[in-house]
Amino acid sequence: MTDDSLVVTDLHVEFSGFVAVGGVSFDAHPGEVRFLIGPNGAGKTTCIDAVTGLAKATGSARLGERELLGRPVHKIVRLGIGRTFQTASVFDELTVLQNLDIAAGRHRPSVSLLRARRGVEESIEQALEETGLAGELATPAGILSHGQKQWLEIAMLLVQDAKVLLLDEPVAGMSQDERTATGELLQRIAAKRIVLVVEHDMDFMRRFATRVTVLHQGKVLSQGTVADVQADPRVQEVYLGTAGAATTAAMSAVPEPVAGTRQGQED
């Protein structure tokens, strides 16, 4: 393991008796686009919640040498962990620039908060460039399209200079072109950072994943490259309900859950 990897070992999360995550281990390194998939309720979001301090968990989640579990949310963020949410959450009343400016703020001394912003910082300009939002600088985030909001969230993680990006269903509700653009963006980002994506969209996963972990009922079902996972009969069973009957081709025919209708039902 390199110094700057995210290593999760034997993660347990319980909600008043119900085991949502029961002993999950995985790791993620810079340079790969890491995927976490699984049927509804498998515990994917809960894993991210645990790593970011939102859900109380036992086990271990380390970034390099540092243990993350047990720290308050904002301290974990300051260690370089950034996340997005299943429902896009940006500050609707603020402009794109203001959203990014706030995200960039944790590196500034607190006194500088009392001054007004002048100009646009370079890191913000870069992030705008990367995510194709440069034209929307002064647009209130609330009136961005759904896809743009998700890009804004990614841009916020970039200016925040997160070492780890945990993305919860980043392409839900996006068109095919937008998905491709997002996937390519994630590949670029992953060169220097750890990118962990939770997704339902199998097609997206196949095109962009370097390694995949499949969760089912709070446990790791399978782990490996896209091909490994697709060939795993247990995965096929979970996704199709009929053991063995599935082929790789069949799995790729798994209908995507209709994105959008899922939005807002959780979180």
Add this chain to the structure above:
Amino acid sequence: MHVDALIAPLLNGSAQGALLLLAALGLSLTFGQMGVINMAHGEFLMIGAFAAYLVQQVIVASGLSIPVALPVAFGVAGLFGLLLEVTIIQRMYRRPLDTLLVTVGVGLILQQAALQIFPSQGVPVEKPAWLDGQLNILGYEWPLRQLFTILLAAVCVAALSAWLKHTSFGRRIRATVQNRDLAETSGISTRTVDRLTFFTGSGLAGVAGVAASLIGGTNSQMGAQYIIPAFLVVAAGGIGQLKGTIIAAWAVGVALSYFAYWTTGSLAQVLAFILVIVFLQLRPQGLFTVRTRSLA
């Protein structure tokens, strides 16, 4: 034998706690249901007290008038609550803090109206003769008036929880409290449920008002005295938690009366306030919580 110095506040406090519980019960129901603080809840309590007075104008025999006043107060205060829900509160969904302020305005108007309709020093509510005596339990004399408040609270709690548990309307209310969106999509008319909840919650305030009028008479400010302690009870007990509300009401009542016994009434209020703050430090969600999943 007379009640010991140390026991007296306990009984006093239990009665005070029962009164608080009556006031808090309806608040807890409406707050739990809609996430809305109805600051006019105290004024609904006042309406219940004045209803008791008006009933006594018709039925002079106080032995009979109070039992009649209880359901009347429930109905009258409930109707006021229903009216408030239909005219104002239903327009203000997802703006809970604003609803709080709007109902402050409603409370002001109701107070002023009461002040103009009834004399400013308030009107007396005659206690029935059967409340005057004392009851000897375990060698101590217990004033019947206090036992009556405790009994009334117990009956209301029992009725409310039976209603919530065993009637289909009650189940719908509980479903809506736990997950409004889900309840809506599973075919529950949350509008009807909201109205019924508001009627019931406000009606309970009316019942509390009758009990309060037997202890402290009536005046236009009486609701204002109850709303904040009642809210603290709801907060300390945990939203929508009947069990928590009961324990918290009793604890606050007893604490207040011991503090008042050791110090002065006003210092007791300050101490009780500090107590609740400290308690919320330890358990910000109150005694009992429903676990739900949300970002907050």
Add this chain to the structure above:
Amino acid sequence: MTKPKPWLSLSGIGVFAVLLLAVAPLVLTDHWLNNLGKYCCWAIAAVGIGLAWGRGGMLVMGQGVFFALGAYAMAMHLTLETAGDRIPGFMVLYDPLAPLPMFWEPFRSAGFTLLAIVLLPVLLAGLLGYALFKRRVKGAYFAILTQALAVALATLISSTIRETGGDTGLSDFKYFFGFVLNDPANKLMVYLIAAALLIVCLLAVWQLYRSRFGELLVATRDAEERVRFLGYDPANVKLVAFVVSALMASIGGAMFVPIVGIITPAEIGAAASVLMIAGVALGGRASLFGPALGAMAVGWGQSSLGSTWPEGWTYILGLLFIVVILFLPNGLSSLPARFAAARRRPAEQPAPAIAVAELEEVRS
């Protein structure tokens, strides 16, 4: 950008300053100038409420507490100054032999009093805010707890007649830091101080609103948890706004005393605290001028209608809460933007520019 014309707001403050500091003393009678001074005190507290509630989303329903800290600190000093070496008259009335209560002693010093007016609210708000915000107490809970504090303090003061003057309060001040309060020139000076402090407070929030802190505060109000995930502790953000608003309430209270000449628990309890909110709601909670102007309007209503037609005034106040919050949640100051939007709408779809303009006034 969001703050479309910061310099326009600044010149607005300038005009306001000229009106208050130069024009008003020339055109108003002594009586009305004194009243205006009183409204300024309420307006100072209201500016703080605008910051905490309008921008920070914390419904502070107990600003009377901080108003009281400033007011009673000032009143104790003025009472001692008036009494000279003797025990204040009202205390002698209740117990001729007992000495001055311990906590009065330091308020003989003018320096200590001024320091107390600043530090007491900062300490109390800091402590209370820290305890509540760190435990994520917010919304209605926060609102009612602050109001409960106001009720508790008012009750405490009412019941400690000998120590605080009880319900009759503290009054009959003859001197204000050495100046004879009866002298019209000195009265003018006290008024000018209050008006100037109001301008200073407006300048302070003007800078806060256009600063990054102002943006962070709005962000915290709208999505506290999201802010946490950007690496900030929202409790600290809210704490700063709450403390500043408490300080402003205290300053307002301190100036209230020499201008009005009396402070009683009725000026700081639940009803008074709610009255402070009323003005802010009327004017526009999240706007720069709304809270101050609204507070002045309500203050005028309170002191004129409130004494000539008390019943009617209470009804008006109640209706004000209902109508404004229900139909005009951003107060009167949102009317121009609404009209502008209404006029433009038939022609074109609501352009981003409108939304940007409306950012200033934000729904809660």
